[in-house]
Amino acid sequence: MQTGQDSLEKTVCETTVEIKNADGLHMRPAMQFVDIAGQFECDISVSNNEIIVDGKSIMQMSMLAASCGTKLKIKAEGPDAQEALNALRELVEDKHFDEPTPKEKNNKLF
Amino acid sequence: MEIKKGIAVSPGISIAKSLVIDAEDYRIPKRPIQPPQRLTEIQRIKNAFNGAIDELTKLEAIQDQTEGSKIKDIFAVHLRFLRDRNLKKKITDLIRSELVTAEYAVSTTMREIASHFTKVKDAYISERAADIYDIERRLLKQLLGKRREDVEHLTEEVAVIARELSPTQTAGFNKDFVKGIATDAGGRTSHTAIVARSLGIPAVVALEDLTEIITAGNIVIIDGNRGIVIVNPDEQTIQQYKEYNREFLALEHKLDAIREKPAITRDGTKITLLGNIEFPDEAEIVLQKGGEGIGLYRTEFLYLNRATEPTEQDHYEAYAETVSVFKNRPVVIRTMDLGADKFTQSKRFAPEPNPFLGLRSIRFCLQNLVLFKTQLHAILRASVLGQVKIMFPLITNLQEMMQAKFILRDVMEDLDEESIPYNRDIKIGIMIETPSAALTAFTLARDIDFFSLGTNDLVQYTLAVDRGNEQVSTLYSAADPAVLRLIRTVIQDAYKAQIDLSVCGEMASEPEYIMLLLGLGVRTMSITSPMIPEIKQIIRSVTMEDCNSVARKILTMNSERQISSYLRNAARKILPEAF
Numbered sequence: 001m002q003t004g005q006d007s008l009e010k011t012v013c014e015t016t017v018e019i020k021n022a023d024g025l026h027m028r029p030a031m032q033f034v035d036i037a038g039q040f041e042c043d044i045s046v047s048n049n050e051i052i053v054d055g056k057s058i059m060q061m062s063m064l065a066a067s068c069g070t071k072l073k074i075k076a077e078g079p080d081a082q083e084a085l086n087a088l089r090e091l092v093e094d095k096h097f098d099e100p101t102p103k104e105k106n107n108k109l110f
Numbered sequence: 111m112e113i114k115k116g117i118a119v120s121p122g123i124s125i126a127k128s129l130v131i132d133a134e135d136y137r138i139p140k141r142p143i144q145p146p147q148r149l150t151e152i153q154r155i156k157n158a159f160n161g162a163i164d165e166l167t168k169l170e171a172i173q174d175q176t177e178g179s180k181i182k183d184i185f186a187v188h189l190r191f192l193r194d195r196n197l198k199k200k201i202t203d204l205i206r207s208e209l210v211t212a213e214y215a216v217s218t219t220m221r222e223i224a225s226h227f228t229k230v231k232d233a234y235i236s237e238r239a240a241d242i243y244d245i246e247r248r249l250l251k252q253l254l255g256k257r258r259e260d261v262e263h264l265t266e267e268v269a270v271i272a273r274e275l276s277p278t279q280t281a282g283f284n285k286d287f288v289k290g291i292a293t294d295a296g297g298r299t300s301h302t303a304i305v306a307r308s309l310g311i312p313a314v315v316a317l318e319d320l321t322e323i324i325t326a327g328n329i330v331i332i333d334g335n336r337g338i339v340i341v342n343p344d345e346q347t348i349q350q351y352k353e354y355n356r357e358f359l360a361l362e363h364k365l366d367a368i369r370e371k372p373a374i375t376r377d378g379t380k381i382t383l384l385g386n387i388e389f390p391d392e393a394e395i396v397l398q399k400g401g402e403g404i405g406l407y408r409t410e411f412l413y414l415n416r417a418t419e420p421t422e423q424d425h426y427e428a429y430a431e432t433v434s435v436f437k438n439r440p441v442v443i444r445t446m447d448l449g450a451d452k453f454t455q456s457k458r459f460a461p462e463p464n465p466f467l468g469l470r471s472i473r474f475c476l477q478n479l480v481l482f483k484t485q486l487h488a489i490l491r492a493s494v495l496g497q498v499k500i501m502f503p504l505i506t507n508l509q510e511m512m513q514a515k516f517i518l519r520d521v522m523e524d525l526d527e528e529s530i531p532y533n534r535d536i537k538i539g540i541m542i543e544t545p546s547a548a549l550t551a552f553t554l555a556r557d558i559d560f561f562s563l564g565t566n567d568l569v570q571y572t573l574a575v576d577r578g579n580e581q582v583s584t585l586y587s588a589a590d591p592a593v594l595r596l597i598r599t600v601i602q603d604a605y606k607a608q609i610d611l612s613v614c615g616e617m618a619s620e621p622e623y624i625m626l627l628l629g630l631g632v633r634t635m636s637i638t639s640p641m642i643p644e645i646k647q648i649i650r651s652v653t654m655e656d657c658n659s660v661a662r663k664i665l666t667m668n669s670e671r672q673i674s675s676y677l678r679n680a681a682r683k684i685l686p687e688a689f
Contacts, residue, residue, distance in 0.1 A: 057196035
């Protein structure tokens, strides 16, 4: 699910991602998230159903306290909005913050 | 105006602006600031963030990559927080809108964030609150560390207000500007109290919640005679206190006049009054107050007010300076009494569960021979400069005493080999400050030159009372029959063995105990210098006959309360102004 609205200078994009790593969005993943978000010029906000936070602030991101399975809506506004979303989706869903998913974690035990 | 009652631990009156020192280990009270102060507090926040970032960057850099990435990750996360503009803004906004101190704004904001985590059900995430507390502490340390430095570089007169003060903190106080001290915690014999007395700064402790009701910059009266602290006094009260202070100084002045007179009882018994010191520059004060030497030179402060361990030369210079003031009068140097509440704990990886019963004092020295020998080497080297004596603290049995003496002989041989001169016949003594030493004093006396009764620890260990814990500190009393029996035993055993004995604990500087101590047979006392004139005045006002009868009477009494009230009454008759 992805929507793009092109205007003259301002691009606004939105996407929803799911937390896939077993331990959820704890400190280290939050750090990876803001590090990547910080590389882009666009404003990035992230929301669960309760609060909307600044995707470039580790304090705010960590306050989302998103556990495995949580869906987060990411909204980017600015010239490189689409690239930012792609990079963040890759981090959260494809790489799942370089951490094991619940399945991988359980398999490790055997 | 608010009046608080605590325990008076160092005499004198001070009227000054308060300087409040918070502690990162305790809840930071909400303390209001004036609108113009906002910019200062915001600047302090910026400095604290920058300082914390520097500190963490350095810590991160020295983390070995091979130790696993976990620790590096933690530091990296904390650094992201410290660089997060949102976080800094949240804190500075609080200062702007609520007009609170930087410390309070940091603490409140970080705790609010942490509370978000603790509410989360996922255990892994909720544990992250610990990271937030860690960052909070790091920021507070920056803010408070700066505050502590400020105390060392004061330019105006202040009264220092704190929850409690460490020996290291008080050691850095500049007497010209710190006019009074008041703390929430502490007792009569806590180190804050001892240091305040030796520096002659009025102090009141055990005020419980003073730090919560006071604001930096408030005028505060500290009455170290009556144990009262008045916050924001009205004009009338200030005038009353100024008058009272004049009277008090006049009495002190009167006592100073007897400085040149000897400490002799009315019926002609000569008593030797020595001074207790912590720093070499106090030696001069002892002399000014009429002390005849040093009966207890506490050497721990060589370790406490510096970042690195003192060298042998550092030791030597401190001792030489002190000895030179006294020429051929006695200077008893006590080997370091580190441990428990001092120094060694901060070096430990995990704190001892029971430090007062742990590795402290002579025990610490016997397990850290390099440190111990360094000090002994310096003392011996200084022994040719005057009448230096060595004293070992916290001896609990004969074996420990012999071991300490053996090591001293070892160091003497080293000096022989180095052809460094020293006094071969240096007098060696021990502190009697544990019940076990008191009970075996008869045996210990055979192999030692002198005893010094350390009543502070003796009371603590005999009565099993922590002298710094305000909840039980009323149980702490040298007038307890059990303590007095031990003291009498030690005095008798020293007399039988014909060795010298002195009392160097707080007991000897409390006017009400003097007659009793003389009656029990004490002829040498070592006390805090400001008390020398007053104690001398008492000695000059009594007869040995009176003292003997007080002691006989006391030894028949079985309750601490009965004994203290009897002693107070007896002393009041001698020197009414002192009570």
